[in-house]
Amino acid sequence: MGRIAFVEDFINYRQLILDETEENKPCLVISAGTCGQASGANDIMRISKRYILENNLHDQISLRITGCLGFCEMEPFILVEPNNTIYPKTKMEDVPGIIDASIAGRTLEEKICQEDGNNRGYCSLEEIPFFKNQRRTLLARNQKLDPIRILHYLRAGGYAAFEKVISNPDPDWIVSEITRSGLRGRGGAGFPTGKKWKLARETGNGFTRKFVVCNADEGDPGAYMDRSLLEGNPHSIIEGMIIAGIAIGASQGYVYVRNEYPLTIKHMLIALRQARDLGILGKGILGTNIDFDIEIIKGAGAFVCGEETALIRSIEGRIAQPVQRPPYPVEKGVWGCPTCINNAETLANVPVIISMGADEYAKVGTPNNRGTKIFSLVGKIRNTGLVEVPLGITIREVVYGIGGGPQDNKKVKAVQTGGPSGGCIPESMFDLPIDYESLAQAGSIMGSGGMIVMDETTCMVDIARYYTNFLQGESCGKCSTCREGIQRMNEILTNIAEGRGQLEDLALLEELGKVVREASLCGLGQTAPNPVLSTLRYFKDEYISHIVEKKCPAGVCKALIMYTIDADKCTGCGLCRKKCSQGAIEGEPKKPHSIAQDTCVTCGMCYELCTFNAVLKTNREG
Amino acid sequence: MTEIPSLVESLVLRHGSHLIAILEDIQEHHSYLPEDTLKQVAHRLEMPLRDVYGVATFYKSFRLTPRGEHLVSVCVGTACHVRGAQAIVAELASQLGIKPGETTCDKAFSLETVNCLGACAVGPVVVIDGKYFSKVKATNVKQILDDVSSGTDKTAIQEDKRVIPVQVNCPRCNHSFMDPNHPIDGHPSIRVTISFGPKHGWHRLSSLYGSYNFESEHHRPLGVVAHYFCPHCHTELIGVSECPECGTTMVPMIVRGGGIAQVCPRRGCRGHMLDV
Numbered sequence: 011m012g013r014i015a016f017v018e019d020f021i022n023y024r025q026l027i028l029d030e031t032e033e034n035k036p037c038l039v040i041s042a043g044t045c046g047q048a049s050g051a052n053d054i055m056r057i058s059k060r061y062i063l064e065n066n067l068h069d070q071i072s073l074r075i076t077g078c079l080g081f082c083e084m085e086p087f088i089l090v091e092p093n094n095t096i097y098p099k100t101k102m103e104d105v106p107g108i109i110d111a112s113i114a115g116r117t118l119e120e121k122i123c124q125e126d127g128n129n130r131g132y133c134s135l136e137e138i139p140f141f142k143n144q145r146r147t148l149l150a151r152n153q154k155l156d157p158i159r160i161l162h163y164l165r166a167g168g169y170a171a172f173e174k175v176i177s178n179p180d181p182d183w184i185v186s187e188i189t190r191s192g193l194r195g196r197g198g199a200g201f202p203t204g205k206k207w208k209l210a211r212e213t214g215n216g217f218t219r220k221f222v223v224c225n226a227d228e229g230d231p232g233a234y235m236d237r238s239l240l241e242g243n244p245h246s247i248i249e250g251m252i253i254a255g256i257a258i259g260a261s262q263g264y265v266y267v268r269n270e271y272p273l274t275i276k277h278m279l280i281a282l283r284q285a286r287d288l289g290i291l292g293k294g295i296l297g298t299n300i301d302f303d304i305e306i307i308k309g310a311g312a313f314v315c316g317e318e319t320a321l322i323r324s325i326e327g328r329i330a331q332p333v334q335r336p337p338y339p340v341e342k343g344v345w346g347c348p349t350c351i352n353n354a355e356t357l358a359n360v361p362v363i364i365s366m367g368a369d370e371y372a373k374v375g376t377p378n379n380r381g382t383k384i385f386s387l388v389g390k391i392r393n394t395g396l397v398e399v400p401l402g403i404t405i406r407e408v409v410y411g412i413g414g415g416p417q418d419n420k421k422v423k424a425v426q427t428g429g430p431s432g433g434c435i436p437e438s439m440f441d442l443p444i445d446y447e448s449l450a451q452a453g454s455i456m457g458s459g460g461m462i463v464m465d466e467t468t469c470m471v472d473i474a475r476y477y478t479n480f481l482q483g484e485s486c487g488k489c490s491t492c493r494e495g496i497q498r499m500n501e502i503l504t505n506i507a508e509g510r511g512q513l514e515d516l517a518l519l520e521e522l523g524k525v526v527r528e529a530s531l532c533g534l535g536q537t538a539p540n541p542v543l544s545t546l547r548y549f550k551d552e553y554i555s556h557i558v559e560k561k562c563p564a565g566v567c568k569a570l571i572m573y574t575i576d577a578d579k580c581t582g583c584g585l586c587r588k589k590c591s592q593g594a595i596e597g598e599p600k601k602p603h604s605i606a607q608d609t610c611v612t613c614g615m616c617y618e619l620c621t622f623n624a625v626l627k628t629n630r631e632g
Numbered sequence: 633m634t635e636i637p638s639l640v641e642s643l644v645l646r647h648g649s650h651l652i653a654i655l656e657d658i659q660e661h662h663s664y665l666p667e668d669t670l671k672q673v674a675h676r677l678e679m680p681l682r683d684v685y686g687v688a689t690f691y692k693s694f695r696l697t698p699r700g701e702h703l704v705s706v707c708v709g710t711a712c713h714v715r716g717a718q719a720i721v722a723e724l725a726s727q728l729g730i731k732p733g734e735t736t737c738d739k740a741f742s743l744e745t746v747n748c749l750g751a752c753a754v755g756p757v758v759v760i761d762g763k764y765f766s767k768v769k770a771t772n773v774k775q776i777l778d779d780v781s782s783g784t785d786k787t788a789i790q791e792d793k794r795v796i797p798v799q800v801n802c803p804r805c806n807h808s809f810m811d812p813n814h815p816i817d818g819h820p821s822i823r824v825t826i827s828f829g830p831k832h833g834w835h836r837l838s839s840l841y842g843s844y845n846f847e848s849e850h851h852r853p854l855g856v857v858a859h860y861f862c863p864h865c866h867t868e869l870i871g872v873s874e875c876p877e878c879g880t881t882m883v884p885m886i887v888r889g890g891g892i893a894q895v896c897p898r899r900g901c902r903g904h905m906l907d908v
Contacts, residue, residue, distance in 0.1 A: 045751040048764035055793040056842070061906040063796065068890030073908055102793060158876055166640050209693030231709025234750035269656065269693055280876050287874075300813030310652050313747060328683075329649035329690045337668075383659045386752055388711035394753035426710070461753075462710050480747065485691075580816055591770070613722055615770050 013289040016297040017177055018291070024173060027164045036071050036112045037096055039153060043078030043241050044234075049085035059106045070113045077157045077242020077277075080138065080149050080384075081302035084123070089153065094135040097121050106531050136190040143411045145374065146398045147382050148358050152242035157277045160284040163245040167291065171364035172249050175256055176296055184257040185211055188360065190368035192380030197225055197316070197353030198428065198457045199533075200446040210258040210340040210350040220260035221349040223250050224323060224357055226267040226274070230314040230429025233460035235384040236354040238396055239273045240267065241356070244281035247303060250357030252290070253364060253447040255448030258350050263304040265354075266321055269311065312485035313430070316458075316534050318343075318351050321484065331484075332488045332532035353458070355384060379445040383459060387413050390420065390465040399444070405631070406440040409463060420465040424548070428457025430477045430484075431537030435469065435542025453544040455537065469566035470549040471556050475503035475539040485534065492535030495526035499542055508569040509630075511557040519546060560631040568612040572630045577602035577617075579624035586616035586625065637908060640672045642871070649677055651687055655694060661858040663699040700735040700742035702780055704728075705759045706812040709748035712755035716770070720756050723746060727777055790828075796841040798906075800893055801886035805865035807883060815842050822885070824869070826897075835860070837895065840904055853901040875903035 014020045030053070038058060042051040054073060064067055083086060084098035086560045090112045097108055097118070104121060106204045110117050122131040123138050132138045132554055150516070155162035163169065175184060189204025214220060224247055228236045240247060251263045267274055285291040293301045312330050314320045320330035322344050343349025359381060363371045372380045381403035385408065388394045392414035399408060405425060409415065424434040433454035436440065440615040442448050446456050478500035486491045499522050500514050523539030523627070530536050546553065555561050562570040575586075575595075580602040587595040587603055597603030639661060640654075647653040649683035658669055658689055665688050674681040687696045704724060708717045721743075728741050735742040742791070751757045758778050769774070797819050800809050811823040812835055821836040827847070833849030836860075852858060860869045860883040871884035875896040882894035882905065889908075896903035 044764070045748070045754045045766070048751050048754050048757060048766040053794050057794060059841075059906055059908050060718065060793070062797065063887060063889035066889050068908045073686040085754065172702070191786075229747070232752050233748070233749035234752055235751040265770050270746060276876070280874075283874065283879055305652070308653065308656060309691075310656065310694060312746070313688065324652065327649065327687065386711075386754070388752040389714050394711075396753075429710070440836065460710070462714065464714060470713055473714075476710070483692075484747075484763055502649060511649040611722075613770070614716075614719055614722070615728075 013287060014296060015289065017173075019534070021177070022171060024164055024187075025167065027161065027622065028167070032166070033072060035069070036115075037074055037091040038109065039074045039076055039082070039091060040073060041077070041079045041085065041087065041152075043238055043630070045078060045082045046085045046273070047080050047273070051086040053102055054086045054088065054105060057102050058109065061106050061109055067109065067113065067397075071109060074162075075156050076154075077152050077194070078154055078238035078396065079242075080146070080238065080398070081393075082395035083393050085396075089135065093117075095133060096135055096138065098125050098321060098360050100124055114241070118271045124530050127563075130585065138410055140393045140395070140414065142398075143407065143523065145382050147362060148239065148243075148246075148355070148372075148384060149398045150169055151246070152238065157242050157244055158280045160245060160281065160288065161539070167365075168245055168361075169249055171361035172252055172290065175253050176290075176298060176300070176377070179256050179298070179300060181211060181257045181259065184253060184288070184364070187363060187368045188257070191376070191377070192368075193356065193359055193363060193370045194379070194446065195353055196355035196359070196383060196429065196458070198230075198455060199384065200456060201355055203352065206340060206350060206352070207254065207257050209338075210260075210348055213341050213348040213470070214259075217261075218259075219345075219347045220258055220264070221344045221347060222254045222258065222263040223325070223349055224251055224263065224265040224354050225316065225318075225351050225552050226265055226271075226354045227309050227316045227321065227459060227483075228268060228271075228354075229316040230431075230458050230460045230501050232388055233386050233429060233458045235386055235396055237271050237274055239354055239358050239384075240271070241264075241277050244274075244278045244296050245285070246355055246361060247278075247357045248281060248285055248291070251297075251304055252302050252351075253360050254350060254352065254357065256300060257349075258281060260348075260350065261301040261303070263302065264307050264325060264344075265304060266307045266309060266315070266325060268309040268315075270309075275306060276307060282306070303514035307547070312486075312531075313480075314486050314534050317418060319532070321351065322349065331488045332534075334531065348412060355459070365437045374400045376400075376443065376445060378447070383456070384443070385444075385459045385461045387463065388469065389426075389463040390417055390422070391415070392417055393414055401445050402443045404441050404443055405435065405567050408444065408461070409440065412461065416463070420467060422463060422465050424469060425462045426454075426462040426464065426473065426552040427460065428455035428540070429538075430461045430481050431455055431540055432460075433459045433531065434464070434473065435544075436548045453547055454540065467564050467566070469507075469546040469562055469564035470552045471503060471507050471562070472564075472566045474542045475507050476512050476547045478503055478538070481534065481538045485538075489530045489532075491526050491529040494530075494539065495522050495530075496535075496538050498522055499526070503542070506553060507567045508557050509556070509560045509567075511553075513554075513619040516550070516553060518544065519543075533565055542609045549572045561629040565627050565629075570630055571612060571627055572607060573605055573610060573612060573614070573617055574626050574628065575605055576624045576626055577604075579622050581622055581624070583622075585619055585621075589615055589619055591615070637717065639668065644676055645887050651679075652691070655684075655688060657822070659694060663840065664697055664901060665697040666694075691889075694884045698735070700739050702741050702761055704741055704743050704777075704780075705746045706743070706753070707730075707749045707757040707759075709752060709755070709832045711752035712757060712895075715755050717756040719770045720768055720773065723773045724758075724777075727743050727773055741777075744872070749776065794842070796906075797839050798841055798893055799839065799888040801888065802862040803869065803884050803892075804884050805862060805866045806886070807862065807864040809862075810839065814847070816840075816845050816847065821842070821847070823863060824883075825861040825863045825866075826852075826858040827861070828852055828856050834863070841893070841904075844902055852899045855898060860897055873905060875901060877903035896908060 194200040583599040812820040871882040891908040
């Protein structure tokens with residue numbers, strides 16, 4: 011397909027694709043985003059292709075490779091359309107059987123997702139609780155397309171919103187639709203997107219150069235929603251950015267993506283190339299006088315670049331130190347020009363809103379919190395993965411109804427939301443609705459969508475220490491309070507974790523936290539105390555246990571625990587002795603072994619290895 | 633050291649004054665940022681060296697010392713942390729005898745921690761030489777390191793079910809391209825004719841999908857794109873898709889069994905597609 015020169019031709023072309031009859035054969039869908047590939051999806055792909063080729067089956071079954079579908083715990087899996095049957099944790103040897111059964115219209119009962127407790131399988135995706143209780147407005151589309159084929163995106167209805175806008179470019183209408191939809195920034199702060207676009211539109215005069223930036227830095231550890239959207243459906247972000255560009259009057263867009271996402275960068279580059287070749291990006295789009303093009307800018311490993319002004323500095327090739335706001339980026343951003351920075355998930359919502367209409371979009375969610383949000387539900391939970399839910403759903407529904415509850419019959423203790431800027435919410439508060447205001451009142455924030463589940467084996471002091479350690483390394487260093495304050499908090503938490511804490515430390519942490527929050531320039535410093543303050547608020551007993559009793563109730567803090575061998579259970583197999591990297595375990599074959607405490611570094615390897623449960627983990631004191 | 637000035641020059645041509653992009657490419661080329669090169673960059677971009685040095689030391693992904701042959705990256709994001717990533721780091725440090733940020737004396741391995749790779753559901757995650765290992769336990773670290781030392785991709789081609797031998801025909805005249813008289817990788821090779829510049833001659837590819845072995849009548853420098861022709865009907869083989877790696881229009885062949893295989897005509901590029 012050559013470059014399309016006119017809007018009319020694009021409309022016809024798109025209609026032609028939509029009118030194509032669907033093939034009447036089953037389709038094997040293999041999810042091969044980053045986690046899929048990390049779990050072996052490439053092998054499943056190869057074997058599938060081989061089997062189809064060798065047996066001449068291409069008339070009877072088709073194959074589609076997609077990005078992430080969110081069911082990460084079950085990777086690698088095969089999904090068979092049209093029934094949406096899922097075969098989780100597929101092995102290479104299962105593939106031929108699955109293909110044969112799918113062609114024959116059968117299901118391999120023993121290999122599909124099994125219902126707990128009953129001897130029944132879930133025949134389709136829609137029945138599985140993990141999916142049933144979600145509302146997958148954005149994620150469901152990933153199933154329908156191979157991210158490196160623009161035709162798939164078009165066939166799935168993509169670029170319909172773009173067509174609507176380019177046929178009759180009306181920036182005021184676009185801005186009002188986005189405003190009426192109630193869309194709020196999905197990057198964490200939740201600023202109303204329509205308001206931001208309106209401000210960006212009104213800045214400058216008709217000749218001012220303006221920029222649209224997609225913030226795909228996604229620095230929160232534990233969050234990967236944007237990765238799955240950018241990898242699995244890059245055209246949806248491109249479409250959102252073009253519409254943003256038309257709305258605010260920008261002719262250049264940047265996608266700032268973290269360099270730790272190589273597959274995302276690759277797919278975005280391919281998608282951009284395809285969009286340019288089709289004629290929907292570049293100068294004079296489809297014969298109009300609208301110019302818009304997009305460039306990828308890679309990050310270089312700095313969490314602070316998630317902050318708007320730091321991101322702008324990074325695009326300019328400078329050290330990413332945030333600056334004072336106002337002026338806000340919409341007034342003065344990249345190279346001093348008005349810049350509208352939006353999170354990737356926010357931009358992915360734009361074509362949805364323009365296509366279905368603001369009123370329809372606003373039917374989902376709760377007042378002031380409209381639409382869906384994707385969360386990465388990870389940590390100590392049975393069904394880890396990406397979940398998309400309407401805002402306003404309770405934490406309990408997500409953790410238990412979708413996540414399936416804790417692993418290994420442990421007890422869930424808390425969820426951590428908002429990454430290093432957020433806080434921990436204890437189990438007792440799980441009936442809280444997930445919305446911007448409720449989470450903030452509870453001492454956390456919505457954040458970009460990381461939702462980390464913690465159980466009784468997670469130490470909250472260790473979590474606070476983990477985050478301050480992380481933030482200390484990521485602080486740009488400009489503000490003394492952030493630079494010195496977080497470091498001091500980390501030192502105090504380390505002392506507590508290693509059994510050197512004092513009760514006065516708790517008041518000092520609170521005071522430090524307050525100062526860091528109030529006197530730091532940017533969001534990193536201002537929210538850095540959140541993990542510490544929220545764990546102090548809800549889990550003070552754990553801190554006191556570390557300080558007064560020198561005990562780590564969760565059995566995590568290395569300095570406070572020790573490993574010993576139960577002589578009654580030890581069979582003298584010698585496995586731990588052989589694997590111990592410190593040579594701290596002694597014993598003769600077939601006789602009970604023992605651990606030399608002076609040499610032991612409490613790495614926990616023996617505890618993990620022992621198949622007789624003979625290695626005991628206890629607190630050093632008492 | 634005349635190579636360095638032309639590298640910087642070509643990068644400035646490609647990236648303009650985007651300093652971070654230039655530094656990233658220099659690091660890809662040298663595996664780190666040599667001091668001399670940083671000075672060249674500062675000079676070429678007319679920036680104070682301290683600003684270039686500032687950027688090189690501010691961002692975590694830049695290295696100022698040479699890297700080992702194998703880069704071991706351990707994710708220490710929150711989700712991996714609660715699943716025991718610290719124990720993985722400790723075990724790797726113990727096995728390799730180095731701390732994160734260091735390189736082994738024999739320059740075989742470098743160890744680093746990364747803040748989040750975005751594969752949180754399958755953590756703890758370790759990436760070595762671009763290959764992802766998921767749900768890693770401290771107990772399998774040694775095996776992983778041994779595999780990497782001996783080459784992760786070395787599998788016996790004959791037994792590996794993931795290796796697909798294909799038979800291909802010309803999309804125009806349907807004549808087979810297979811050449812059983814000149815096997816590559818133990819299978820009949822795929823024979824086509826290619827031309828680039830003034831050179832014109834035979835070119836044989838391995839018919840094993842996933843193998844990049846080939847033989848060619850003429851030596852072609854890396855990066856040069858050739859025109860590919862059917863040796864029977866002499867039509868030029870021009871595809872409709874672009875190479876996912878470099879964007880060049882690909883060379884199509886019909887696969888017996890149904891489907892199209894496409895290869896990239898750029899020497900050294902591994903882009904390919906197999907649609908069934």
